[in-house]
Amino acid sequence: MSRMPSASAVIRDFLRNYEMLDRMWRYGIYSPLEILRQSLPGSLVHMLHFIDHVSSTLDRILVFDPALEAILYEQLGDVTRYRMAVDRQDRRHWAGISGYWYRKAADRNPNTGRIQHSLAVLSHSDALQKLFYLTKAFVCVQPLDGRRTIEISFNHWNGLALQRDSMATHFVVAHSVLLTDGSGERLNTLTNDFMSLLPMHIQRPSSRNQHEVYIMSCNIASVLGYGTPVYPHMADLFSKKQSSGTANESSSAMEKEDAIRLTFQILSVLLRYSSFPNAIPGIHISLAFLWRVSFHRSVMESLEATVPWQAVTGFLNSLFSHNTGFSRIQDEKFPIGEYETAPQLPEDFLIWGQVWSQFYYPNNFFKDTSGYGISIDEMDSEEVVRRHRCLWLGVQIAKFGRWITYS
Known part of the structure; x- marks a missing residue:
């Protein structure tokens, strides 16, 4: 009726x-x-x-x-x-x-954390995917509520590293320790073991499982302090396009010093192995996060000393080629393709709805969520789109005139 x-x-x-x-x-x-x-x-x-x-x-x-x-x-x-x-x-x-x-x-x-948590519950076979959905649930624009929910979700992971010797296991247990116990010898051991196994994982045959994106997204969530009293303040900051900053913002971010160190240690590894296609999507979302943080100067001040800027610069320089669209990467506007449409990449859908990514994409970018805005059937085509996206982010960060330069 x-x-x-x-x-x-x-x-x-x-x-x-x-x-x-x-x-x-x-x-x-x-x-x-x-x-x-x-x-x-x-x-x-x-x-x-x-x-x-x-x-x-x-x-x-x-x-x-x-x-x-x-x-x-x-x-x-x-x-x-x-x-x-x-x-x-x-x-x-x-x-x-x-x-x-x-x-x-x-x-x-996309902004509802409750749905992401439901996807985490169903992710039985892929520990990294499960951790990704779980952490995303708590850093969505409308996050899932409840510290106890996080603790229950992490409880069964605490002894996992002793049972299986895998890169994913060390990573999820490290995050469990990071959230529940904070810093310590166990966190350092788990981190070192994970870092020693990560290069081999990056060098696997080209894969669509997005593990490197899962890893960096989880790290970003930990930097934002999901599940801790710090997070509401950080979420409020990133709900604005930019902020002038206060001393309180820096002190809040610095409470997650171990998370910051872990995040950029892993980014350094991805940059070191950036010649392997699996590493680039994770680097892409890391650059997107750094660009968004750049608009919140006091928060960036707590991260900038840990960011591997020299490696970032070397990576960006390696992306230039004979078909680089300089007008696209130098424009203030989000890079678009030859059909005046911005192609969607697989990792775009993974960070969509997270509080920090709100101002990254133009309006109506995800209007058609049934597939890509422009069909990207060839892996080479996808790599070109991603390369231009990374270069555009590098140029935008350089415009702040503080960490890297572009000429």
């Missing part, structure tokens, strides 16, 4: 004004699901029937009114997660479907 052409504005806005979908979820779906879950295994058959009924109902609403997709995608992901929890035989199948709905929900609600 609310979507009939003849309906009045009051009727059309009824669902939104009275939060009917949220109320339907809270009282008509979530509460019965929890009652059924608490009565397992006796209620298993009834729970499966109820999940199937709810899923088909939500699908019909979605078909009838696509404008509600931002809410319905997340609800479909939640319902399918219940199915995943009770259907042990097809757990992986249902996890894939739930992740599909959550990713569509994240495209419609």
Whole structure:
């Protein structure tokens, strides 16, 4: 009725004004699901029937009114997660479907940390991806609330490094120690072990798994102080395009000295192995972060001594070639392609919605989230776009006249 052409504005806005979908979820779906879950295994058959009924109902609403997709995608992901929890035989199948709905929900609600946390819960096979989604959930524009949520998420990782000798394991446990215990000998040991394993990982055959982006995104989250009393202040800073800065900002940032040191030690390794394609996306988002920090001088003052500026300069110089579009990298505007459209890179979607990246992208950059703004089918084409993006960021940082120069 609310979507009939003849309906009045009051009727059309009824669902939104009275939060009917949220109320339907809270009282008509979530509460019965929890009652059924608490009565397992006796209620298993009834729970499966109820999940199937709810899923088909939500699908019909979605078909009838696509404008509600931002809410319905997340609800479909939640319902399918219940199915995943009770259907042990097809757990992986249902996890894939739930992740599909959550990713569509994240495209419609990129600033919502709650959805990123749901994706973290589903990331069982990739520890780096799980840590990425978890940390992103707490540095989104609308972050997930709750220090206890972070601690619970990290608890099962504390002894992991003793069980498996892998780069990813050392990294996630190092972050667990960084967040829960702060500095210490264990953090130094884990960091050194991770740093010794990282070069081999970077040198693997070209991969689309975005591990280097996950790593640097997690590091940036730790620099911002996610899950600590520092974070709300840092989030407030980055919600503005720039700030004049106060002494209080610097002291807040410096509380994360170990995170800062870890972040730029890892960036140094990526820069050292920048001849390998896997390293460049991680360097790209690091440069984007440094550019955004440059607008908050007092925060940059707490980072600048640790940033490997000489290596950054050497990397940027290595990107110049005969087809470098100098007019594009010197322009104040975000670099665009030959069709006056800015192509989207895979890592753009990963940092989209994080509080620090708000002013990096132009308006409507993610208008079409079904794929790239311009199709980038060839790896070489993607590398050209990324190279120009890095050079543009380098030129913009150089314009501050403090850390690097461009002529």
